[in-house]
Amino acid sequence: MNTPLDLATGRQPDGGPLLTVAGEIDMSNADRFRAAIADAVVDGHLLTVDLTGVEYLDSAALAALFAHVDRLRVVANPLLGSVLTISGLTELTTVTFAD
Template identity: 85%
Template sequence: MNTPLDLATGVRADGAPVLTVTGEIDMSNADEFRAAIVDAVVDGHRLTVDLTAVEYLDSAALAALFAHVDRLRVVANPLLDSVLTISGLGALTTVTIRD
């Protein structure tokens, strides 16, 4: 059973936006994820996409990240490390793995 997607936006003290994602991101909700990225972007700041509570993401989720790679940085848990590394996302933007 899929874990429902939850998206929450916030702003750090320096004004930089943060999109915190919980659950699973797949083709069934990737458009919602992509729209949340677009909505959370603030001019002059890179968006931090916090995936530390994401249990699964597929190619549709990766496509959403790659579409906006020039405007974001990613924080993820060790479970996602291999897919983010193999996809090459880390070569295009900052990817930080946190326990």
């Protein structure tokens, strides 16, 4: 059974690509997440991955983020702070925690 996951693409005010994610990201839907990141990446712009609507992510989700770490920035739910920090993602790309 796949865990519910909503993915939506859009644009930032500066024209940069935006991927908004809601739900939980785990091994049952990480391939969809990985494909959405790959599809949303635009040369010359950092992709903003908005994880403020994500309450849980596992190592498969982290692997998807690490695969594109040089082309993205992350806005995250504070609940994800420890896993993003311990994984080292916060040292490799900009991660902002929403209030």
